[in-house]
Amino acid sequence: MKRLSIHQIGLFSVGFIAVVAITACSGGGGSPRVQIPSLMSPGDMSNNDAAAKNNEGVDHLVQGHYDIALKHFKKALTMAPNFAEAHFNMAISLDGMGKHGDATEAFKKAKNFGGDNPKIVENAVLKKHLNL
Numbered sequence: 001m002k003r004l005s006i007h008q009i010g011l012f013s014v015g016f017i018a019v020v021a022i023t024a025c026s027g028g029g030g031s032p033r034v035q036i037p038s039l040m041s042p043g044d045m046s047n048n049d050a051a052a053k054n055n056e057g058v059d060h061l062v063q064g065h066y067d068i069a070l071k072h073f074k075k076a077l078t079m080a081p082n083f084a085e086a087h088f089n090m091a092i093s094l095d096g097m098g099k100h101g102d103a104t105e106a107f108k109k110a111k112n113f114g115g116d117n118p119k120i121v122e123n124a125v126l127k128k129h130l131n132l
Helices: 006-025 048-061 066-079 084-096 100-113 124-129
Strands: none
Touching: 048 066, 048 084, 066 084, 084 100, 084 124, 100 124
16 A cells, blocks of 8 residues: 655645535535525615615625624614515514514514515415414
8 A cells, every 4th residue: 555645645635625615615515505585675765774774684684694684674674664675674584593483573564564565475484474
């Protein structure tokens, strides 16, 4: 059996570490990514600041940064309390954090304020929380 030199072992180690790093950065080596439901602000929304906060939250939400996204949705809702999309996105964030009771309450508000929006009322996560 041939012995490996220190140089060969070093090259193997660097190659192995590179493969592990690439796999980790690509989301687990090809494992399917779950699409997180989210709603950008409607184009006709009159409160631009609330819309901007909601959209900033969506940017974090789709990356799985639930806690950061939640802060943006809460800020949007202080500016526009009836903002259905922000309630929906907040509910998705809370659900992702495992705060299911709070998520259910936010989904109720999203449905109440956005009952005419099929992206809200037909969402599977909302339906599960509201037993629809």
